[in-house]
Amino acid sequence: xxxxxxxxxxxxxxxxxxxxxxxxxxxxxxxxxxxxxxxxxxxxxxxxxxxxxxxxxxxxxxxxxxxxxxxxxxxxxxxxxxxxxxxxxxxxxxxxxxxxxxxxxxxxxxxxxxxxxxxxxxxxxxxxxxxxxxxxx
Amino acid sequence: xxxxxxxxxxxxxxxxxxxxxxxxxxxxxxxxxxxxxxxxxxxxxxxxxxxxxxxxxxxxxxxxxxxxxxxxxxxxxxxxxxxxxxxxxxxxxxxxxxxxxxxxxxxxxxxxxxxxxxxxxxxxxxxxxxxxxxxxxxxxxxxxxxxxxxxxxxxxxxxxxxxxxxxxxxxxxxxxxxxxxxxxxxxxxxxxxxxxxxxxxxxxxxxxxxxxxxxxxxxxxxxxxxxxxxxxxxxxxxxxxxxxxxxxxxxxxxxxxxxxxxxxxxxxxxxxxxxxxxxxxxxxxxxxxxxxxxxxxxxxxxxxxxxxxxxxxxxxxxxxxxxxxxxxxxxxxxxxxxxxxxxxxxxxxxxxxxxxxxxxxxxxxxxxxxxxxxxxxxx
Numbered sequence: 001x002x003x004x005x006x007x008x009x010x011x012x013x014x015x016x017x018x019x020x021x022x023x024x025x026x027x028x029x030x031x032x033x034x035x036x037x038x039x040x041x042x043x044x045x046x047x048x049x050x051x052x053x054x055x056x057x058x059x060x061x062x063x064x065x066x067x068x069x070x071x072x073x074x075x076x077x078x079x080x081x082x083x084x085x086x087x088x089x090x091x092x093x094x095x096x097x098x099x100x101x102x103x104x105x106x107x108x109x110x111x112x113x114x115x116x117x118x119x120x121x122x123x124x125x126x127x128x129x130x131x132x133x134x135x136x137x
Numbered sequence: 138x139x140x141x142x143x144x145x146x147x148x149x150x151x152x153x154x155x156x157x158x159x160x161x162x163x164x165x166x167x168x169x170x171x172x173x174x175x176x177x178x179x180x181x182x183x184x185x186x187x188x189x190x191x192x193x194x195x196x197x198x199x200x201x202x203x204x205x206x207x208x209x210x211x212x213x214x215x216x217x218x219x220x221x222x223x224x225x226x227x228x229x230x231x232x233x234x235x236x237x238x239x240x241x242x243x244x245x246x247x248x249x250x251x252x253x254x255x256x257x258x259x260x261x262x263x264x265x266x267x268x269x270x271x272x273x274x275x276x277x278x279x280x281x282x283x284x285x286x287x288x289x290x291x292x293x294x295x296x297x298x299x300x301x302x303x304x305x306x307x308x309x310x311x312x313x314x315x316x317x318x319x320x321x322x323x324x325x326x327x328x329x330x331x332x333x334x335x336x337x338x339x340x341x342x343x344x345x346x347x348x349x350x351x352x353x354x355x356x357x358x359x360x361x362x363x364x365x366x367x368x369x370x371x372x373x374x375x376x377x378x379x380x381x382x383x384x385x386x387x388x389x390x391x392x393x394x395x396x397x398x399x400x401x402x403x404x405x406x407x408x409x410x411x412x413x414x415x416x417x418x419x420x421x422x423x424x425x426x427x428x429x430x431x432x433x434x435x436x437x438x439x440x441x442x443x444x445x446x447x448x449x450x451x452x453x454x455x456x457x458x459x460x461x462x463x464x465x466x467x468x469x470x471x472x473x474x475x476x477x478x479x480x481x482x483x484x485x486x487x488x489x490x491x492x493x494x495x496x497x498x499x500x501x502x503x504x505x506x507x508x509x510x511x512x513x514x515x516x
Binding site: 006007008009010011012015019040041066067068069070071072073074075076077078079082083085086087095096097098099107112123129 | 256257258259261263264265266267268269270271272273275276279280281282283284287328329330331332333334378380381385
């Protein structure tokens with residue numbers, strides 16, 4: 001029997017650009033051309049002013065650790081507990097859920113406000129997930 | 138909405154609470170409904186308005202044999218029933234129906250006749266949360282806690298004291314699932330679930346249900362039970378994605394629904410004799426006390442740890458033992474409402490003496506939604 005697999009995102013027309021971006025090694029956000037609001041998750045209009053004139057851009061990939069849990073049980077399929085489920089605040093403003101790599105999954109190592117940078121983890125030939133690691137320097 | 142124009146005239150939980158291996162979820166709806174109808178001294182044919190969540194209104198109405206002229210299937214998580222009370226009160230006032238039945242039931246433990254909750258892979262949650270290992274409420278609801286603690290200087294011991302105090306209330310309730318006393322050390326030594334939360338800071342998983350019957354205040358005086366009036370109501374939603382809340386320092390849905398209900402009721406915080414704050418996890422009473430305006434968030438942890446919400450304290454909170462110790466079938470809002478009604482009728486097992494105003498505040502999803510009801514037993 002195959003190992004249980006991690007939940008796989010299935011892109012929609014509105015989110016395809018994001019998943020194309022992670023596959024190309026880019027974290028893509030959207031900015032409103034009318035009011036300059038930067039937002040996530042993806043949608044083809046601005047949730048702040050309702051303008052449909054929005055642009056996709058490559059984010060810096062920098063952020064900080066806003067909050068997290070270290071999940072022990074029940075563990076999601078494809079995960080070995082304990083593992084941290086983090087919310088990262090990006091330099092451009094939006095927050096996103098992610099995982100923290102290259103860091104012990106402990107309260108001591110995972111300090112709130114620690115600087116993070118994006119990395120990319122390919123799940124298969126279609127989907128690459130954005131994850132974060134402690135920023136160098 | 139005008140205050141005290143609509144009243145609860147029937148209220149009951151399922152015959153059993155806890156582990157109920159001999160009834161489907163749908164039958165638990167019916168059991169609660171029949172108990173509430175008996176409580177109100179009504180017949181099923183008297184019901185002309187119906188509301189429920191998760192199960193559809195048509196499912197439960199057909200099973201019970203109810204022919205409604207008004208239905209509400211609002212399903213926004215565990216506070217759906219607070220929203221049903223608000224909507225039913227408006228519908229009764231508008232003359233759309235006369236007597237509304239609201240039911241909840243969940244076979245949360247035994248999982249009989251209950252559709253599994255699933256997150257579609259092409260939903261926003263399926264794309265932007267599920268791949269990172271969230272798996273049910275224990276891995277999601279506590280995600281804001283560490284930020285909240287850092288912002289306001291809340292300690293692990295204070296968060297543990299929430300469970301300790303509620304167990305004191307549960308000990309006074311014969312129907313509570315967990316009644317043995319616990320200490321802060323017991324909580325902090327219980328099994329880790331999702332750091333920073335341990336087993337005793339997470340809600341129970343049980344089977345059960347409850348039902349309410351509402352009618353106009355003018356008709357309510359002819360019913361066998363002491364009427365409990367709807368004094369004020371509020372509701373809101375924010376986001377189904379906990380990661381996308383505006384801030385982890387408060388809940389926007391709480392801050393919208395709560396003050397709305399207080400304004401509608403025309404009450405101040407010092408007027409509140411009894412308080413229910415839906416506690417699926419131990420941080421929710423802290424968010425609630427702050428977001429409803431009882432005190433600054435910074436003071437919430439100490440307020441509970443110092444014993445102000447325990448039996449005999451100045452603000453009795455979650456007097457049935459809450460979702461942490463009384464019961465939690467998955468959507469606890471109905472049980473919070475039942476306890477508020479019992480307190481206003483003066484028949485609660487842990488009765489707050491002379492309580493005249495009860496505030497009942499619910500959460501849905503992982504801070505996705507909120508509903509607040511202010512009850513009173515004086516018109």
